[in-house]
Amino acid sequence: MTNEIEKLALRPIGRRAALIGLAGVAGTLSMPWIARAQAETIRIGFPTPLTGPFAAEANDQVRSAQLAVKLANDKGGIAGRKVELLVRDDKLNAGEAATRTLELIEKDKVHAVVGALSSAVQLAVNEVTRARSMLYISISQSDTINEIKDFSPYTFHEALNPTMTTAVVAKHSFKKGSKVAYLVADYAYGHEMLRGFKRAAKEIGAQTVSEILHPFGAADYSTFIPTILASGADILCICNFGRDQANSIKQAVDFGVKDQMKIVVPVLLHNQRLAVDPEVFEGVTGGANYYWGLEETVPSAKAFNDAFRAMYKGTIPTDYGAYGYTGVASLLMAIEKAGGTEPQKVIAALEALKYDIAKGEQSYRKCDHQSMQSVLVLESKAKKAMKSDADLFKIVAAEPASESVLRTCSELGFKS
Amino acid sequence: MTVQLIAMQLFSGLALGAVLIMVALGLSIIFGMLGIVNFAHGALFMVGAYAGLYVAGLTGSFWWALLIAPVMIGLFGMLIERFLIRPLYGRSPDDPLLLTFGLGYVLVEAVRIFFGTDGIPFSTPGALRGVVNLGIGFFPLYRLFVIGVVVAVLLLLWIGLEKTKFGLIVRAGSADPLIMRVLGVDISRLWLVVFGIGVGITALGGVLAAPMRNVSPEMGTLVLAEAFVVTVIGGMGSLPGAVIAGLIVGVSVSMTSLFAPEMATIVMFALMALILLVRPNGLYGRAAPGL
Structure with a gap:
């Protein structure tokens, strides 16, 4: 079977084949649902405690994450694909977070998960993503998650750690x-x-x-x-x-x-x-991790603040909000470099990534995937x-x- | 550990007890008189704090907030009684419980929509800032003021219930509403007023708590739990019970804070369980009225 496909793929393109191909392209154009299936939207799951005592910080994370998505879509998407953010309320509860994350993976078929704001909840999300080999950018402070027993090759830690x-x-x-x-x-x-x-x-x-x-x-x-x-x-x-x-x-x-x-x-x-x-x-x-006043000395902070101000009526991003932005934006950069959402390629791209998107130079350390960044x-x-x-x-x-x-x-x- | 520290801890406990009494009073009154378990208590407490914030913003004065906000929310409480709770009288006690439970959620969401999810500053009034030297240590002036207000409210309630004709009718009405109706007393109007007073006092608690605990849509969640613990320990519906229970809980929390601080919240519930084992109706509770 594979051999036949290879043979097909390697067959020199004749005039007839080219015509069939063209007809195919025309067909796709007239049948948009197929076109959409080909350039599938990149879906990013985003569990965060929208209600409860961390609601203020969580809502800022969402606003900043949406900014990262908007900026990506404005310039035509990532690797030719649109990006969509699927926000879910984890209610600051580990069980709820695990359920929502599982839903995001199984039902919504996300390509990656970014989020969680509490260290305990983040560990629960990490359990789920690790078991499902799902890319996860964690944006909450935790030391445990850096240690080998909780390590998942699919998890990257954008937040500072304690x-x-x-x-x-x-x-x-x-x-x-x-x-x-x-x-x-x-x-x-x-x-x-x-x-x-x-x-x-x-x-x-x-x-x-x-x-x-x-x-x-x-x-x-x-x-x-x-x-x-x-x-x-x-x-x-x-x-x-x-x-x-x-x-x-x-x-x-x-x-x-x-x-x-x-x-x-x-x-x-x-x-x-x-x-x-x-x-x-x-x-x-x-x-x-972030303060908007960094804009006086750091050009990327100025750019981030300006984009945020433009999207949200002159308001400024906050510390935990910035995690939402850097978490999603660094992931999208890696997906772009990897040319798609194939997890192993994205992992390699994230490990090699040098990024400066809001606060100066950042990169993920190879062994534990901790983002090395300014404090x-x-x-x-x-x-x-x-x-x-x-x-x-x-x-x-x-x-x-x-x-x-x-x-x-x-x-x-x-x-x- | 010095004697001074233990004395200070004891005093902090009594002061916390006063706050807890304030938090529980409204719940206790409404249950004691009307037999309604008001699950919107925490939400009304929070709405009271926001009303205080709003009035203080308009008038620029904490004192007006302290006076007007409870009246505003008390009137709002009367609307709730008239249009939502009154149709449920005579039905199972679960019905008003479920209704107020849902109402609590509605109020919290409404506040989130109008005031946002972020916490909002509520300054301690200028005249009540600073600390007072008690001889055993320093204590915030504002908390001493809260104790004063609680004592005043309790006195007023006691006089109102025990020394006035209105109080007599209320007590008689809560003991046997049917006889009162036969005697020609308009019980519905009475209950309307009592519910309003209960909610007003709850709102007053919210305004008083605002400079200590800050104002946020979720500030009532823990309050509901605290109020229930105090009311249940004291005996549902008993005012003296609520007072004694508030003080006992305050001191228990404070002493636990000294020796095992991480247990400070749990101890309230452990205490409640213990007391209910020995006295199923709480310290001063009669068998629940009308249930």
Whole structure:
């Protein structure tokens, strides 16, 4: 059978064959459904928690991802094919995410999955995509997913990870002899950030004086604060995410914590800063993958912001939003280079990809597929220092992409 | 661990208890008087906070928000009672429960549509910022103010129910509506007012919580759980029960925070389970009225 096809394919094209071929082309043109089948739309599944405590960040991810898709379609598609984004609400629930992802793969026949915003949910998506040999670009912070036991050759990590984030944030906020109290959300994200900070603290010579795990999604933090105030710390490191960040910082500030210690967070969230008054976050320091203010120094950031402003009535992209953009855009670049959606070719293209689409040079490390990229350290501005409503943070440092802030491949269990 | 820290933790617990009482009162009143399990409680709490935000935005004053928003939402509650809940009286208690459950979802979605999914800042009013030295440690002035408001609301409720003719009728009506009707009292109007007051107090809780917990469409989700725990521990529909239960839960959460902080949320539910094992109707509960 194969032989016959090969023979057919290799047969020199005669006049009659050419005529038949032409007739075929004409036929295709008059029968658009066949044409569509040939240039099949590239479908990208996008599970993200549209509802729940991370809704603000999730909706930004969707907006930015849609921008990446629009830009691709505007220039005529990728490898001649249209791109479509299929957004699904994972409700911040691992089971829901797994079901939605499976649906995307089985029913919607997506070519790749990008998304998930919570570390635990992302691990569930990764399980599904790994079992189905489906391309997956993860855009949420996790250390576990880098390790060999969770490794999938089909998965690439566009987000920062806790190790690199905390290493850079600690470098710019902890000092030798600092006394650090930790307030940590009791789930994967919090635990991994805490582990990262403590590793970095050990190297710097900072000391842990208190360690409090709080329930995820707690509404009231008042009962944790007396212990923090009594700990004699000079840094309060709050490792939580989404609304927990705004609530815990607000309440800590109400209790006068900032008069005694500096507040440091692993990731200083754009939307959460907007959810409180500037004076609440004033002086709080934390890391970020992206801040729109990068446009002053990074040309690709300027281009990204401008495209975003043009699509969304002058608004600006946020940190987690940018993940949606870089995740989808880098995938599309690789598909273009691979000339299609054939997974092995896309994987090879992603591994070889050097991309600068929003924040400077990025590339995926070969062993664990972690995106090596710059890590920003931001400080929240005082109200009087803000030039506009969007002028939220000062960029304290922009650490360039480097393997030195990552765990080595052999530490993660990969054989070199 | 010093005595001072333990004392401070105890006080934080009592203060948290006051917040929890505030959160649970509306639910407790509506159940106690009307026998309706209001599953839209958390959503109305959240709507109250947004109403406060809206009024504060218009008037530029927290105080007006504190005054007007509960009245606005209380009136809204009366509309709900008149047009949605009243047709269900006399039917199975599940019906109003299902109705309010759905209403809760509708309200949350409506707020998402009109105000967006992002959290919105709600500043602590200027006069109530800062901390007060209690001798054992520092405590935010605003939280002390909340305790004051809770005490005032409880006093007003107590006077209203126990010392006025209106209160007498309400209590009699909740004990035996049929006899009251025979005696010529317009029970429907009474229930309308009680439901409005319950919802108004719930909204007041929302406005008071806004400067502490920030305002977001989902802020009521946890509140519903907290309110139920307090109401169930205290005994469904008992005001003194809600007060005692609020304080017990507050102190339990606070003490757990000191020794096993990751258990701070779970402890409420464990406590509830424990108390229900010993006293199935809660601390002060009678057998549920009318059920």
